[in-house]
Amino acid sequence: MIPKKQKGFNGEPKSHQEIDRSQSPLKQRTNNNNYQQQPPQQQQKQQPQQPQQKKQQQKQQQKQQPQQPQQPQQPQQQKQQLQQPQQPQQYFQPRQTQNAWGKQNNSIPLEEQFQEVKPITQPQTPETTTTTTTTTTTTTNTTNTNLLVPRISRRDMVKDSDIENVAIVTAKSRTVQGKQISLISNFFPIVISDRKSLEFRIDFNPPQVTFDKRRKLIRELLSLNNISKEFYFYDGDSILYSPINININSQSIDGVQIFIRKVKEVNHRDKSSVNSQFFNIITKNNMRKMGFSLIGRNYYSPINKIKFEDYLLEVWKGFSTSVVSTESGTMLLADTSSKVVRSETVLDRIKYLRYDKDRCFDEIINSIVLTRYNNKTYRISNISWSSGVNDKMDGTTTFLQYYQRNYPNHKITDYRQPLLKSEVKFRGIKQTIFLIPELTFLTGLSDHMRKNFKLMAELAKHSNFDPSQRYQTLSNFISDINNNPKVSKSLEPWGITYQPALKVDGYVLSAPKNLPNDNKRQLNNIKWAFVVDRDEYERTRDCQTNLYNFINETGMSQPTTICYTDPRDKRPIQYSNIMENAIKTHGIQFFLMLIPQNQPEIYKEIKRKSLVQFKVLTQCIFPRTFYKGRSVTNKLKQQVIAKLGYAPWGLNQQIFNGVIPKKTMIIGIDVGHNSDMRGHSVVGFVATIDDKFQKYFSRSFVQKRPGKEIIDSLEEATKEAMSKYFSFNNCLPELVIVYRDGVGDGMLDLVNRSEIAAMKKGFAETPSSWGIKPKLMYVIVKKNTNARLFTADPIGNPPAGTLVDSKITHPNWYDFFLVSQVTNNGSVNPTHYHVLLDEQKMPADLFQLFTFQMCHLYFNFEKSVRVPATCQFAHKMAFLIGRTVFADAAPQLSDKLFFL
Template identity: 65%
Template sequence: MGPKKQNRPQGDNQPPQQPQHQQRGPPPGLQQPRQPQQPRQPQQPQQPQQPQQPQQPQQPRQPQQPQQLQRGPPSGLQQPRQPQQPQQPQQPQQPQQQQRGPPGFQQQPQHQGQQQRPPGFPQPSQPKQPGGSWGKQPPQNQQQQQPQQQPQGQSQGQQQRPSGFPQPQQPKQPGGSWGKQQPQQQQQQQTTTTTTTSSSPAPEIPKVSRKDLVRDDDIQDVAITPAKPRSIQSQPISVITNFFPVVVRENRSVFLYRIDYDPPQVARDRRFKLMREFLATNSSAKYDGDSLLFSAQRITINSQHVDGVQILIKLAKELNHKDKSITQFFNILTKSFMRLMKFSLIGRNYYTPVGKRDIPKHFLEVWKGFSTSVIPTEAGTMLLCDSTTKVVRSQTVLERIKYLNNNPNRCAAEIVNSIVLTRYNNKTYRISGITWQGQNSKVTDIMEGKTTFLAYYQKNYSIRITDMSQPLLKSEVKMRGVKQTIYLIPELTFLTGLNDEMRKDFHIMKDLAEESNVEPYKRIETLSNFVNGFNSNPAISEELKTWGLSYQQALKVDGCVLQAPKNIQINNSTALKNVRWVFIVEQNEFQRGECQKNLDLFIRESQLLPPIVHFPVLPKSIRDIKSNSYTDIMEKEVNKGTTFFLIIIPQNNAEVYKGIKMKSLIQYKVLTQCIFSRTFDKGRPVSIKLKQQVVAKLGLAPWGLGQDIYKGVPKKTMVIGIDVGHNSDMRGHSVVGFVATIDDKFQKFFSRAYAQNRPGKEIIDTLEDATKEAMKSYFNHNNCLPELVIVYRDGVGDGMLDLVNKTEIAAMKKGFAETPSSWGTKPKLVYTIVKKNTNARFFTNDNQKANPPPGTLIDSKITHQNWYDFFLVSQVAFKGSINPTHYHVLLDEHQMAADLFQFFTFQMCHLYFNFEKSVRVPASCQFAHKMAFLIGRTVGRNVAPELSDKLFFL
């Protein structure tokens, strides 16, 4: 394989996660709610001036986060106060009208900054007033002793995070002192002086608005593949991909038209209805639902009146098969093919109940479907197609509510934040709350005008609602760009996905695995038959002829297989001899010979000294067991110097696990390993895995890698893994996991979690603070700064690449620049986006069509023609078809050869100490994912700083 073309432009295994779905709008046919009046921005009161105190210089304004990422929280959750926007021209007031309905019932949008934080979290502080003074931060040593202390004042636009997480720091001032305010002019001059050794100046994080965002395919100013020869030995391999070439006859053109409506039409369903009538004589044209129309022939008219609306048509461009915009048309066309084949859009993929698999004993259905996307690649335009499944409950939400005895707390725990499907229109919604009877909303209420819920469903869907006492489900959706509350009927909705109880059921997971884990040869056969079905379908075949299109067979690509490193076991017996630890187990359980036998086996494997054994007093019923039965013992032992606890906990009692983790990680500042008795009884295999986890938690490395790991990278290299977890129980707040290596063997770590200000936010607004903390930890361990920092950034959603490129990289560089110059030269940066949930699939190009081996690298043909990117298979798939991981290098200041960076990335996948084989992403990235999951789902706040150098989350 040659390099890419150089002429480019610039504690326990967690359950599988269900894919996230977009929140859908109202069913077609329902009148859209009127635009609510926007509340006027309240004028901030001025604080009285204090003549006795000199006025502080104005704090430099913090960069404003882009408007499009401000996703509103569920009802009742505080949105952080945003910086005051320039006054907009006053809109004419609309008459107030209360509307209700599955979609249609809306609540007046609340003013940003006027809601309340979740109970127990600090409320947003008022922005600084003119003439006011800012709170002084404590000295650095005091900050370390009191990491949770909040500054008395915050700059405009900053918000407080949920309690227990680091608050945004004041920028470090020149001369190495933190927290002192300097006059702005003097500060700028001194900053220039103290950063002369930096590889790049401290850039300001740019402000990016929605209109400035670009599609991922069109991103610019990113790294290109270095033009350096290959030096890494590898074995060649040929694979079949699930990329199907789209061939367009060169003499065919597609006409792109701009569509406008007079008067403007806000409702998407209304626009589609008008366009269908307009296109009655031009059925081959495809409309995007907004303002673009693609046609195979020229349209000779400029306007036409339809149902009292004037439709204006203007030719924008004549497209050929090489235009970038052509992929948008191909995707619209493919979606129309899916509808012709009777597939329904659920979330982002298309499914059909035809041929569904029923699992009646679990009240589940498995729908089969496909994901499709037309994308540009080095080898041309490709249809990326993969098979997928959707788990849908056969029970309605109402039936589930009755099963839970109409208990509001139990129902909220299971239904709120879940995704439901409405089968009458095959749309999905995320539930934000439940409105019970007596809370001003019920099925007999009027939605709008004189239409009730009952009449609406009877008229539009011929559905008769039978239960008049059922509650209503609340969902937050965007209509006309404004977040509004709609109400759904439990009798007509179905939960999707699995709850925690189902995930713990071995029989359910086994039955589902038989449906979802499709063997490789069956998957590629299914995909090939599906794409070939486009030609065999008469309606689709006719459209393909009209547009001059055809699909070829699955693309074959040549790649290589990188050599895996050899794990070198490390003897930690000397360090482990000094560990004082406690084993907590129920007395009857311990007196069984099997438990003592397994404990002795674990002691031999781990080389720990024999533990102190404690027997908690537990009630007979598992449900009555509380965490304090264990934590009371822990508290006494912590005072005696115990630093590690191995605890046998009851099955299916999440509250016990949560209570132990919160006390140990926040209050006691010790490490724990919780394990079920059933798991502990499995003997040697579990003892070996348990030994690896415990050794890693204690800050030691079970194994290391050879010297080959340093090919192309300096020994003073820091590897940072970042992931954003949205599966948080903290009222929807996302949690950022940040894990950085701080030694030259990549075996010691600095870890920290950060809460995002707004629910579902993907762009990290604490990266500058995290970078400065990581630099400080590295310096304390090595007495210097790293020469190179390699970042593996996971958790970036589609469409976010440009924003990450413009904000997060700038924030990290600013963090580098603001470290004291006495610490050494600032590091160079390599910033890489990691996407492990890609739809790409690889199959060996032979008769078996099996999964390719770990180390399989593909960096040509299916990669992007303007990117420095590659696909890497680093793990073994024990069942089903393997998923390669997609890496995209946004910034490369080190300019190492591409094959050296690819090899280094593969090596990093072998240092995840919770699994003896390689994993899908570099170890630091997987560590960050595990930490974000534990903090978001169990602990709810950051852990004690004393544990930041331990892998407490394994």
């Protein structure tokens, strides 16, 4: 449906038939200034100066009333537009037209958005010449056949593996005692011979925007020069690799001049400069030859899918692969993967919801869909109710005609359906594309499906492999790569083979013991209320018995018991009215509320009003859960104690002696993108303010830009945390350790340059009278890595505390893998820690031990968790604010863990 390209916007698999991309339903909704600064006269011509109020009214009218299709610009108009004076070094200019909705700017297929413009200051009249090629004869417009017009450059981005000025390991010697353990990883060494490999730069004139057209041209060019496909790998854009020298400077195919320039000779055996792009191109080629299709970032086999007819679901099995540089060399990091695809289309779901716009928005927006005609996934950003399949894409071709011509096997039968919007990035520029609901399939599980225990158990059988199954599946996968005839033939000229899984040595760190705290005296002074359905309270003795047990366990005083006056009234507002009256009448500070199941609006109403308006704490629980006895009562007690600002347990402070300074602050940061706030990300920021890591300061921030991962308000949050710490201790911390979760791939450089600078600025702006500014350690936490670790004999999960800091770590980073939790089901995921900044110069093994200890202070779970407690607290906060509250909690609650 859209042009193919690499990196984040991958093209269709090779197995799909190449189609004509001259008209694609890709529509751009970006401002022209994203491409270039246009001359003032042209800007005025495109959009006259108007008052801001009038502009907003016009935009509102466009949304409410779709305009009639208008004719596209005539060739003469386009020619005049090309002949306007251009600024120097300006190579491309978006062509202007009007689409079916009357919106101007770049609302035409991407392939046709750019017309070649000479980098000159005076207009020239192009002369028409006829160019005869080896396959066809076409007419092209050109003024200089030797002029090489570059394509739009990709967005400048520093790869995670290439960032500079990061921390290095201060000490490799081990002073911390730990049991040594032999492990097997899912890192598979890539062996490459000493044969040379050459990198070439590819350019086209005129530029070829579509992925398909570029690959076709290169395939024809090299075939004409007797170079078989086994002797080159092309990325579909501007890079080509070959083990032989290609002596072609330029050649014309189908009226397109192709330029090939040798860039360098690549040494793939150099650990410090592994060409991950080269190996990832090879991996993609291997997977395609083995019958796998790229869907999202992983490869799946549509043939080996498992159907669940009763639930309209399919499970596609496959693999995630990436090529990484490690201390041991270049590795293929491979893991099993499964994808849940629903058999119902988005149109089926819209009809089920009876075209209710609010319900459709809640269920469909931000969901991931799959288009099976090209096996691509997209995130839905909006539904265009005023658009339809008979709207014209470019003034001539409708969506219906496009799909009938290019995908005849995928029929469109409903001509009244709306269109789906999805925001994608093409060469670093955000584009809006339109999808057909009837041809898109929902992926993942709905909330209703997740509550079906039978379904979840069935799905777990096909997705949660135990360690032995996972290891055997991965070993067979590598064997299949080496033994597949097609793959072997393509790899033979390069001398590339894959070895079995890499064995590594690890250490098992000792777990600290939790020391219970007695908080009964403090909790006895809390004014609280127990809210319950009157019939529920009087009907069963279990309710009163468990309430008594809860009071006895916590040491809290007798509550004000509030029973519904009308138990049939289940409206959410009833609960907020109860809270408001109790606060005014009794000064209630905390509510324990039994609420009905399967009514999420009640929970949302309680949390929104209590945290934002009433500034009190609440604990909601289902009656059926509350009646389960002392096991639940004990967990409820711990949760309530932590929520009220106290610690159910702590750690022996002696274990920190000689490890970190006594005055140390731990900060956890996470960014949640799974919010219901129209795609806006929510930042959770949680910091310790005492020496025992039992008192906390918390803040949440709603990011201004949807989906943004870099934190805007980090300087402000840092200054507030420093102020809270000073108020509690009358001094500043000596050391601040930040555990930063939620950093996506490719974001390390931005975090390194932006967030660390913001925190240091926050330190610097604290009053000098508060003392010496703290040192900073900034650590990236990745809990959702594809890395796996197995015990060697027998194959199983490594125990909690397993640490690996060699062989599979990055050759130039201060990083390590840590298994901090016990896993009974499936295969354990080690958490990856990467120290970006280390001003303390703490020995690495001491910091690794300290990190493991911090995983034992999450008060919602008595055992250790996957990440340090502050990190998990930040995650819980971002999730609650983004999915339920939709606003920052009242500042008065910043010293409470209200999100537990």
